[in-house]
Amino acid sequence: MKIVIDAFGGDNAPKEIVEGAVIALEKHADLEIILCGDKDKISALLAGRGAGRVKIEHAPDVITNDDTPTEAIRKKENSSLVRSFDILKNNDDVVAFVSAGSTGAILTGAIMKIGRIKGISRPALAPILPTKLPGRDVLLIDSGANVDCKPINLVHFALMGSAYYSILYGDENPRVALLSNGTEEHKGNELTREAYPLLKASSVNFIGNTEAREYMSGTIDVMVAEGFNGNVLLKGVEGAVGAVLSLMKRSIKAHFWSKIGALFMRKTFKELKGRMDVLGKHGGSPFLGCKKLVMKNHGSSSRYNIAASVDQAILLHEQKLIEKIEKALEVTNAAD
Amino acid sequence: MKIVIDAFGGDNAPKEIVEGAVIALEKHADLEIILCGDKDKISALLAGRGAGRVKIEHAPDVITNDDTPTEAIRKKENSSLVRSFDILKNNDDVVAFVSAGSTGAILTGAIMKIGRIKGISRPALAPILPTKLPGRDVLLIDSGANVDCKPINLVHFALMGSAYYSILYGDENPRVALLSNGTEEHKGNELTREAYPLLKASSVNFIGNTEAREYMSGTIDVMVAEGFNGNVLLKGVEGAVGAVLSLMKRSIKAHFWSKIGALFMRKTFKELKGRMDVLGKHGGSPFLGCKKLVMKNHGSSSRYNIAASVDQAILLHEQKLIEKIEKALEVTNAAD
Secondary structure, X not given: OEEEEEOOOOOOOXXXXXXXXXXXXXXXXXXXXXXXXXXXXXXXXXXOOOOOOEEEEEOOEOOOOOOOHHHHHHHOOOEHHHHHHHHHHHOOOEEEEEEXXXXXXXXXXXXXXXXXXXXXXXXXXXXXXXOOOOOOEEEEEOOOOOOOOOHHHHHHHHHHHHHHHHHHHOOOOOEEXXXXXXXXXXXXXXXXXXXXXXXXXXXXXEEEEEEHHHOOOXXXXXXXXXXXXXXXXXXXXXXXXXXXHHHHHHHHHHOHHXXXXXXXXXXXXXXXXXXXXHHXXXXXXXXXXXXXXXXXXXXXXXXHHHHHHHHXXXXXXXXXXXXXXXXXXXXXXXHO | OEEEEEOXXXXXXXXXXXXXXXXXXXXXXXXXXXXXXXXXXXXXXXXXXXXXXXXXXXXXXXXOOOOOHHHHHHHOOOEHHHHHHHHHHHOOOEEEEEEOOOHHHHXXXXXXXXOEOOOOOOOEEOOEEEOOOOOOEEEEEOOOOOOOOOHHHHHHHHHHHHHHHHHHHOOOOOEEEEEEOOOOOOOOOHHHHHHHHHXXXXXXXXXXXXXXXXXXXXXXXXXXXXXXXXXXXXXXXHXXXXXXXXXXXXXXXXXXXXXXXXXXXXXXHHHHHHHHOHHHHHOEEEEEOEOOEEEEEOOOOOHHHHHHHHHHHHHHHHOOXXXXXXXXXXXXXXXX
């Protein structure tokens, strides 16, 4: 199996990306990796490791967050990102692409170079967060790639999120909820009220409207949201968690006995940190709705995040994520 | 000054409501209170306290969360809520109304019985949350009363929220931000992109688009949001804070040393709890955009929350909140 990696995407590129590739190669004996980027620099970092199973594709240019995505994809042909997409597109045996580069450029490149699954007009990113129940995580789709969605887009999010979750957690019937401002069917805005019956009629296990409060309650597996709302939810949660921990830190610093207590509680703080880092565990998120697997990693990804993203790409390929989405789409369309 | 209170609204009615009224009377020497509800029950609870400064308006009926708001306001003429609205409406010297009853019925009653400030089509609720900075709170408007807003509604939210915040915190120039999915002017959805230039041209101190992540950062005083989005933000934050504390509790229980540490950290946990309870401090939220002051208290309000809500009503009356909103509206309309 072959996977292409953008060695020059992300804050810690190229070192951490190359190291991540090496870890992945050690773990998966039948894996081959193509690293895109400056040949000399990648060679120096590899220092002979992965010989025979790594190919370097020379691409001296780099796309940064300052580039306009559409323009960069069109004009920076020799960038590590565009070259990666070309390799993914032109080689049937290359099954996935991993990058920690600019989100905008990756999404634009995925649509322009790889294309969408037939019937899906809006591909989406689906990050995963912990819930308050042990061992239960929750997926959010869409988290911000798509604003001003139509009802049918939400149905597609449900199908794609459900297929992705079922592979990741081995759960064939994940509970899918629609983000709204109340639980009753008549609650919500125009968009959610129109999407509700469509979701009910679709092939997913739709459990109805849910308030944002339930997001991390462990009673939902796939939270479907219009992209703007999903973005508000995801970032609002991030900010709130940060604010609580920051208030706590400040208070601990201010009180002698709290400082002592905090020393005893190290294990709990560590556990909490580990539980919050679900994204780190999975490495990256696939851009759902693309014809091939495009894994978007966080810009600050470490070698372990890159390796985890490769692990996930292999799993999603072996479990046929894209075929699963196509199948779900057929079933739903046939029911119309 | 006279204030009318719905003695039979909320989970802890009538006891806590009546006790709250007594506390308020003790604090404000020139205050008179009209308590609406079952006369005998209120009399028994008062047991002679507040004599000469409390009037009881007999209203034997009660509106609950199970009632349909519009129908209840129309038909339950003898309910404590409807009678309260009638008193507020028909008496110029009654300056405010406080209730911990059904949100839907209060909002509906406020619009049907009291009416909106001229020019405001969508009154709004504006709850307050703590930020991670000491002494800085943040107001969110709208938090869910209004879905599918138009750009002009967001401008009105900004004006009303700004006027309210400036009175509550003695800050004449609060920083107003627009909730979006990115900070740049071109970011957002159709609604926020249209609202942006209107906010820029308005009389408020508009600091631009803000991501949900910044909500509790202390860099924003008034967060303007379309109601559906505001609801997602507020409830998402509530849920996230609850989830973090729940994960922490579970971990503390599971580890011996963490349990010991938690004992030492009591002061910090108490401080955190106090900081999170900004709403309790203020008692209730005014329904902004109404012709008179209608204070909505949380259903679970205690006597102290009711008394705090009366405090707030007196402050907002003395500082002329409604005139301030009318004035801001004139200035903005004149600039058009």
